[in-house]
Amino acid sequence: MRTRAAALRGRPGVVATAVAALTAVLAAGAVVPASAQTGAPPAVGASVPDAGLATAPVAARTAADDGPSASDLPMFEYRGVITDKESMIYNPTDEFIFPSVFHAGAYLDDPLGEWYLYYAPHDSPGGISLMYADSLEGPWTEYAHNPIVANEWLPFYERVSHVSSPDVLWDDEAGQVLLYFHGENSTTRWATSSDGVTFDDSGVAVTNADGGAGTTETSYARVVEHPDPSSGYRFAMTYMQNRTDNIRRIKVAESVDGKAWVVRPDPLVVPDAATGTNVSGGNLWVWEGQLYVVYHGSTGITFARTLDPTMTQVGPRWELHRASGAGADTGRVAAPEIVTDGDETYLFYESGDRLGATVAWAQRDPDAVRPPEPGQDPDPLREQCSGAASDEFDGTALDPALWSVVRGGTARHELADGALRVPTYPTGVAGASLPLQAVPSGPWEVTTAVSVSPTERFQQGGLLLYRDDANYAKLDLVHGSLGPRVEFIWRQNGTDRNTGFDSVVPPAGLGDTFWLRLTSDGSLVQASVSVDGVDFAPWGRTVDVGALGATGVGPFAMRGSATPPEIVASFDWFRWTPTAEEAAACEDDGPAVEVQTVTRCLAGRAYVAVTARNEGDGPATVRLVTPFGERTVADVATGRSAYQSFAARSTAVVAGTATVEVVRADGAGGSTSVAYDALTCG
Incomplete structure (x- = not known):
């Protein structure tokens, strides 16, 4: 397959991944009674009248089978x-x-x-x-x-x-x-x-x-x-x-x-x-x-x-x-x-x-086609291509062209060491200082990396979708009356929608740093959470865009009152998923590279071979990265390829992805990730 690497827009040293446009992101019983009719599924369980599993056993599948999807x-x-x-x-x-x-x-x-x-x-x-x-x-x-x-x-x-x-x-x-x-x-x-x-x-x-x-x-x-x-x-x-x-x-x-x-x-x-x-x-x-x-x-x-x-x-x-x-x-x-x-x-x-x-x-509905489950997001944190309003927080102050601040006169946030540090204000949303960006019309998505460790009641930090002090939705990690919770709370006219669906025990593996995302399709806003910066899972119930009428979105931190000690929520960056036009611009910024992956068996061992052909206008340094090792090849001329066969050091390899990074002589570059198939040898 031929892919074009996306331009690097993340921080130096971060492994690049391919761009995903916002439009793609948003797209992205007692049981069956038996029937004697040909083609009907076999029956099992509580409502099985004609046959049960004991008479219609289900064959176990193995890894080698073409299993269901x-x-x-x-x-x-x-x-x-x-x-x-x-x-x-x-x-x-x-x-x-x-x-x-x-x-x-x-x-x-x-x-x-x-x-x-x-x-x-x-x-x-x-x-x-x-x-x-x-x-x-x-x-x-x-x-x-x-x-x-x-x-x-x-x-x-x-x-x-x-x-x-x-x-x-x-x-x-x-x-x-x-x-x-x-x-x-x-x-x-x-x-x-x-x-x-x-x-x-x-x-x-x-x-x-x-x-x-x-x-x-x-x-x-x-x-x-x-x-x-x-x-x-x-x-x-x-x-x-x-x-x-x-x-x-x-x-x-x-x-x-x-x-x-x-x-x-x-x-x-x-x-x-x-x-x-x-x-x-x-x-x-x-x-x-x-x-x-x-x-x-x-x-x-x-x-x-x-x-x-x-x-x-x-x-x-x-x-x-x-x-x-x-x-x-x-x-x-x-x-x-x-x-x-x-x-x-x-x-x-x-x-x-x-x-x-x-x-x-x-x-x-026999005529309906189920959309495929979303695959691995090639750029889950929008490191390589992000929307124009994204902020890496690497300046000395928030850019007033991007940000406005509710109650700016009491603001104590600061930019330090490439992060936005927000103190947990001794109040609720109605009294906190709130840095906000304008909410676009139509579909949009924003993601942030948060480091906060609430240990006492009502300490919290996260993302806020804001219309006014009585109407907002907040996605955050909070130490509540029952301990830590990740919550997506919608407040309408001063009343919270807050049940067991909205405030939930944190997911397993949630560390001191985690990732929060709000996604709008223009009608509903879905919150999602990631513990590893790779996979995002939906969190809580959706919020109606029209009913909320939010005009701003941004990081926040607070603690409800002066009783709990003040802690700081640190936001590493604030990134918008690119629109289709912005994603296309990212692709145009990077060199073209055609990548092929092959899994093969040699002497009973599994190998993953990666070939990257430079189709840009000049020489480039190409880095091939797999879970089994990496190789960097300098000065790969136009039309020439970098190649490496990586040993899995076992008789089998599970399906995965190889990443290819390309850097031109002028320092510009990009990357792409290409899938390879699972293989069992012997």
């Missing part, structure tokens, strides 16, 4: 709400969660409808409830005598505050319906029924004690036939475990009879920066022969990850579905339940805010 996942289109709160007969708390779909017509004699949908309110008193329909597309009819399981059920348990999160499957060996639900949050229970409506036996499946020391919640269970045909267990459970650190994980338990369970010690899924502090609603799903675990995070997005049948090897995290933002399709997409009937596949889920949710559904 994010683009192989189906696209779902929002269809509407099932639990219409205004018309529901049983509606004690005006919220409904955790849909579980069961193919009643495949197992039961004379069912109320072909399909049963179980759900519940979450808050006290809860109550396991039922709707039924002859089609997955509805209409759905509410069972007249809900709840079918209440928060008091003697002799099985005395009154608990609530019962919720139902999940149902058919136990073929026992010839009965198995129901799982929680109540209290510390206990997941089972119940049995011959008709799916009247349940006549119940017991405890898993409790906090089974999860180990420090477990505080054991709830939101999904149960399927075990996906591993060689397992000695008939059933597998995924459930949410909370611990004393208030970080929720997805755990696995296994059972022979569906009643007595053994919990695995290690979690299956743990939170990351994209999910926020919590992951829950774990469900197993088979699509096109591949087993997945699907779940939601604190960010309100449903994700999918490949999973092997032993439930030990979890693949990369891919986004499966998020709310469109149109009409009623807003807020969370949680507790995913994916069901296939014939040629149609449906997603049932919790929609809306955590304690105001309803059950919604979406349908697979």
